[in-house]
Amino acid sequence: MQIEEIREIALKYSLQNAIQFNGKAQEKAVLGKVIGALKEKGYNPRDIIPIVKKVVEEVNRLSFDIQREKLEEIAPELLYREKKTKEYTLPPLPNAEKGKVVTRFPPEPNGYLHIGHAKAAIMDYEYAKLYDGKFILRFDDTNPDKDKLEFYDAQKEDLQWLGIEWDEEYNTSDHLSKHYKLAEQLIQQGDAYVCNCTPEEIKKNRKNRIACKCRSNSIEENLELWEGILSHLTGYILRLKGDMKSDNTAMRDPTLFRIIETPHPIQGDKYRVWPTYDFAGAVEDSISGVTHPFRTKEYELRDECYFYLLDKLGLRRPYLLEFSRLSIEGMPVSKRKINPLIEKGVVTGFDDIRLPTLRGLKRRGITKQAIRNFVISQGVSKTEATVSFSLLEAENRKILDPIARRFFFIKDPIKLIVENAPEKKKAIPYHPSNRELGERIFETDKIFYIPFEDIDSLREGVIFRLKDLFNIRILEKNKVVYGEYIGEELIPDTLRIQWTTSRYIPITVFIPHSLYINDEFNENSLEEIHGIAEESIKNTSHGEIIQFERFGFVRIEHTDKGIIGFFTHR
Ligand code: ATP
Numbered sequence: 095m096q097i098e099e100i101r102e103i104a105l106k107y108s109l110q111n112a113i114q115f116n117g118k119a120q121e122k123a124v125l126g127k128v129i130g131a132l133k134e135k136g137y138n139p140r141d142i143i144p145i146v147k148k149v150v151e152e153v154n155r156l157s158f159d160i161q162r163e164k165l166e167e168i169a170p171e172l173l174y175r176e177k178k179t180k181e182y183t184l185p186p187l188p189n190a191e192k193g194k195v196v197t198r199f200p201p202e203p204n205g206y207l208h209i210g211h212a213k214a215a216i217m218d219y220e221y222a223k224l225y226d227g228k229f230i231l232r233f234d235d236t237n238p239d240k241d242k243l244e245f246y247d248a249q250k251e252d253l254q255w256l257g258i259e260w261d262e263e264y265n266t267s268d269h270l271s272k273h274y275k276l277a278e279q280l281i282q283q284g285d286a287y288v289c290n291c292t293p294e295e296i297k298k299n300r301k302n303r304i305a306c307k308c309r310s311n312s313i314e315e316n317l318e319l320w321e322g323i324l325s326h327l328t329g330y331i332l333r334l335k336g337d338m339k340s341d342n343t344a345m346r347d348p349t350l351f352r353i354i355e356t357p358h359p360i361q362g363d364k365y366r367v368w369p370t371y372d373f374a375g376a377v378e379d380s381i382s383g384v385t386h387p388f389r390t391k392e393y394e395l396r397d398e399c400y401f402y403l404l405d406k407l408g409l410r411r412p413y414l415l416e417f418s419r420l421s422i423e424g425m426p427v428s429k430r431k432i433n434p435l436i437e438k439g440v441v442t443g444f445d446d447i448r449l450p451t452l453r454g455l456k457r458r459g460i461t462k463q464a465i466r467n468f469v470i471s472q473g474v475s476k477t478e479a480t481v482s483f484s485l486l487e488a489e490n491r492k493i494l495d496p497i498a499r500r501f502f503f504i505k506d507p508i509k510l511i512v513e514n515a516p517e518k519k520k521a522i523p524y525h526p527s528n529r530e531l532g533e534r535i536f537e538t539d540k541i542f543y544i545p546f547e548d549i550d551s552l553r554e555g556v557i558f559r560l561k562d563l564f565n566i567r568i569l570e571k572n573k574v575v576y577g578e579y580i581g582e583e584l585i586p587d588t589l590r591i592q593w594t595t596s597r598y599i600p601i602t603v604f605i606p607h608s609l610y611i612n613d614e615f616n617e618n619s620l621e622e623i624h625g626i627a628e629e630s631i632k633n634t635s636h637g638e639i640i641q642f643e644r645f646g647f648v649r650i651e652h653t654d655k656g657i658i659g660f661f662t663h664r
């Protein structure tokens with residue numbers, strides 16, 4: 095009896111420990127817990143140690159899925175209670191004072207926001223909040239060739255979905271006349287000049303560190319040409335007089351303004367001369383009062399130009415910060431890469447579940463809490479790294495596991511006939527430990543559907559268990575499986591399999607895979623599988639994220655053509 099009690103407790107804690115450490119329980123940790131739990135009962139550690147050792151070994155031989163199932167069966171409370179809900183926090187901001195921090199998120203309205211934008215926006219927003227500061231949403235809409243009206247609202251909706259709130263919103267394009275005045279100031283100071291060299295010449299001269307003839311235009315010539323550009327001249331740009339000999343290419347007289355005749359989605363044809371990112375980014379950060387602007391590391395070389403320009407204009411220098419650009423293995427985390435996929439119809443749209451767009455992730459069943467935790471756990475590190483999508487999945491799983499209802503789902507069903515099965519009305523909870531999720535009632539008869547895959551590995555005569563129902567002995571296996579009801583008591587180590595009655599619901603599940611394999615488009619990136627689910631799947635709500643046991647999390651949609659699911663992750 096004593097041994098049984100020790101075994102039971104050792105098993106609980108071994109399973110729990112294994113699940114916390116990727117399937118491998120650690121003897122020492124388990125031993126500590128078991129001794130602790132049995133101390134008051136007067137057990138001697140000398141009796142406990144060999145039993146724990148043995149149980150840990152046994153548990154470590156089981157697969158992760160089985161470990162989980164077992165723990166759920168014998169001590170579901172341990173499955174969730176011990177999972178520490180880690181509070182993610184950001185490191186302190188340098189040079190920051192409470193109440194005085196101003197941050198901004200400056201998307202260009204030329205596409206849908208993706209997980210990389212979420213990283214930037216969440217950090218900007220969280221830092222403003224951390225310091226009781228202000229957070230500005232600024233649309234950097236200075237490229238009429240690319241910017242579209244629909245994206246302003248779409249981007250705002252996505253930010254709202256993430257739970258981000260901004261204290262102020264404006265468009266850079268609303269400040270163009272201010273920008274023109276500053277440009278004029280630069281020209282007047284002799285710090286900018288108008289240039290009509292061809293792009294090829296400019297490129298060549300930059301490479302060879304050679305000044306072109308335009309650089310020696312007089313201030314008067316430049317002012318006159320600038321006036322002309324604003325109204326009608328073509329073929330000109332305005333350049334900063336930097337340093338053509340600089341080792342930093344970004345300082346070799348970068349372009350500040352260029353002519354774009356395409357009508358602007360908001361300003362229409364009011365303007366034909368538009369600032370570049372070098373100009374607008376620096377100027378806007380400064381004049382809007384931003385104290386801590388973040389930029390991705392790829393702009394590092396341009397920082398010198400940022401400050402040089404602000405100094406020349408006599409504008410305040412913000413405290414520029416950098417973080418690494420987020421890349422995810424096998425995913426295009428860039429509008430430049432995503433937009434063509436949508437335009438060419440390679441993916442089904444901006445919310446295709448293979449895309450890292452916020453809409454794609456949402457549709458797939460990635461929660462906003464997981465995105466936030468993922469971003470903050472990645473932190474502000476500057477090291478460029480391509481991370482695996484599984485990190486985001488792990489965060490999402492932590493959110494979903496305790497709250498997602500579980501349903502029976504069978505991928506390749508085979509019919510099971512059990513002549514002597516008792517007719518039952520059986521209530522089975524939707525979740526092994528979260529009772530708030532309720533239960534559903536199965537009415538069973540002698541017909542069941544079970545996964546072919548599971549039964550295929552079992553021989554005639556073997557006993558298995560219809561999960562949460564009763565035990566069956568296999569009598570005959572053919573196109574149909576015949577079985578015999580042999581009672582309800584739990585038999586240790588029997589395979590427990592998913593099932594439905596004949597009132598099942600067909601369901602199509604779409605599984606996203608990597609869009610690219612070795613830089614080639616993966617033709618099989620969207621897998622479609624057909625299966626059946628238990629009848630109560632009808633009671634899910636549109637957009638509910640559930641779990642199909644042994645299969646994974648799935649986000650459900652109710653469509654005209656029936657119920658479909660999007661595979662979130664395992
Ligand atoms: P894309 O290549 O997707 O067009 P972008 O930088 O041109 O990227 P913007 O709309 O200009 O897109 O970006 C707005 C903000 O989001 C910028 O501050 C930018 O640094 C940040 N950002 C964009 N992509 C990422 C990413 N992959 N990781 C981190 N931050 C990003």
Ligand code: MG
Binds near residue numbers: 202
């Ligand atoms: Mg951009």
